[in-house]
Amino acid sequence: MNTESQIIVSAPDLPAFDELIEEAELLLEASKTWKVGETFGKVETFSSAGSRDSGRSNSPKWYCRVSEHQRDDITFGTLWRYLGGNKVPNEQRFIPEIKKVMRVQYISESQSIWSKCYTGPPPFSPRIFTFLQVVQLRNYPAHGRTGIMISIPVDLSSEKDLLELEEKGIRARQVRVERLQELNDGKLIEWRLVTKEDFGGCIPRIWMQRLTLQNMAKDVSSFISWVQQQRHIG
Numbered sequence: 001m002n003t004e005s006q007i008i009v010s011a012p013d014l015p016a017f018d019e020l021i022e023e024a025e026l027l028l029e030a031s032k033t034w035k036v037g038e039t040f041g042k043v044e045t046f047s048s049a050g051s052r053d054s055g056r057s058n059s060p061k062w063y064c065r066v067s068e069h070q071r072d073d074i075t076f077g078t079l080w081r082y083l084g085g086n087k088v089p090n091e092q093r094f095i096p097e098i099k100k101v102m103r104v105q106y107i108s109e110s111q112s113i114w115s116k117c118y119t120g121p122p123p124f125s126p127r128i129f130t131f132l133q134v135v136q137l138r139n140y141p142a143h144g145r146t147g148i149m150i151s152i153p154v155d156l157s158s159e160k161d162l163l164e165l166e167e168k169g170i171r172a173r174q175v176r177v178e179r180l181q182e183l184n185d186g187k188l189i190e191w192r193l194v195t196k197e198d199f200g201g202c203i204p205r206i207w208m209q210r211l212t213l214q215n216m217a218k219d220v221s222s223f224i225s226w227v228q229q230q231r232h233i234g
Contacts, residue, residue, distance in 0.1 A: 008153045008173060009132070015152075017111065020134050024150050024177045031064040031194050040217030043067045061209065065193045065216040068183075074227065076145055076189050079180050082227060084135050084147045088114045094226035095219060099126070104156070104165045110135050113154055117167045120211070127172035127199055130154050144182030151176040173198045191220070 009015060037045035048062035069079070082090050092098045097119050105113040115130040134150040153173040156163040176195045183190055197212050 008155055010155045010158055014107075014111075014132055014154075017134060017136075020150055020152070021136055021148060024148055024179075027062075027177055027194055028148075028179050028192055031062070031192065034062070034064055037063075038213060040214075041221065043217040043220050045213055045216065062194060062196045063209075063212055063216060064195075065220070067191045067220050069189045069191060069224075071187050071189065074189070074224065076147075076180060076182050076186065078227060079189060079191065080137060080145075080147045082223070082230075083178070083180065084137060084149060087135065087149060088116060088133065092116070094222045097215075100167060102165055102167060104130065104162050113156075113162070115166045117169060118172070124203070125201065126169040127201075128167045128169040129172050129174050130156060130166050131174065131176075144186050145180075146182070147180040149176075149178040170200045172200045 031046060031048075034046040034048050037047050039045070044066045046064040046066070048064075088101050088103070092101050098116055099119050100117040102115045103112055104115050107113070111132065111134050113130070113132050115128060118127045118129060120127075130153065131151040132154050135148065137145065137147045139145050152175055156166055174195060174197045176193065178191070178193045181190045181192070182188070193216065195212065195216070197208070199208050199211075
C-alpha cells in the first residue's frame with residue numbers, strides 16, 4: 001500500500017490480513033509528515049504533495065483527514081460500534097451520495113467484499129466502488145485501544161458469480177485507511193483517514209481533488225450528527 005500506485009487486487013488474490021494491517025499502519029504514520037492543507041472547522045487535511053508520485057499528473061494524490069474527539073462528547077466504543085462494525089451500511093445512512101450498497105462476499109468477521117453506488121451533482125454519473133474491507137480492533141495495555149479499517153479496490157472480472165452482484169455504473173477506485181486511536185489515557189480519540197481516489201470517467205483532476213477534500217471533512221460532521229440522532233431515537 002505504498003504511496004506510488006493505486007492498488008487493485010483480483011478477487012482470487014486477496015492480500016494476507018496481517019500484511020494489509022502492517023502496510024496500513026505504515027501509511028498512517030507516513031501521513032504525519034505530509035503537507036498541511038485546508039482546515040474545515042475542526043477537521044485538518046493533509047496531502048502527499050512532495051512525495052515521488054506528486055509529479056505524475058495522472059496519478060491521484062493521497063489525502064489525509066484528522067479530527068480529534070473528546071471522550072465526554074463521544075466515546076471510543078461508540079465510534080467503533082458504527083465505524084468498525086457494519087461500516088458500509090452505516091455509511092449509507094449518513095452519506096447521502098451513497099445510494100446503494102451490496103455485500104458481494106463474506107470472508108470472515110473482519111473481512112468482506114462490498115460494492116457501493118456513489119452519486120454526485122450533475123454532470124457526475126453514478127460511480128461504482130468495489131472493494132475489500134478489513135477491520136481490526138486491538139487493545140494496547142500501555143496506550144489504549146486502536147481500531148483500523150481498510151478498503152482496497154477489488155477486480156471481480158475473474159469471478160463471474162461475484163461480478164453479477166456488483167452494482168452497474170462507471171467503475172471508480174478508492175484506497176481508504178482509517179484509524180481510531182485513544183490518546184491521553186482515553187480522554188481523547190484521534191480519527192485519522194488516509195485516502196486515494198480515482199472517480200474514473202472524464203472528471204477534471206482538480207475538480208476530483210476538491211471533491212475529495214470537501215467530502216472528507218463533511219463526512220465527519222455528518223457522522224457525528226447521525227450518531228447523535230441514533231442516541232435520541234434509542
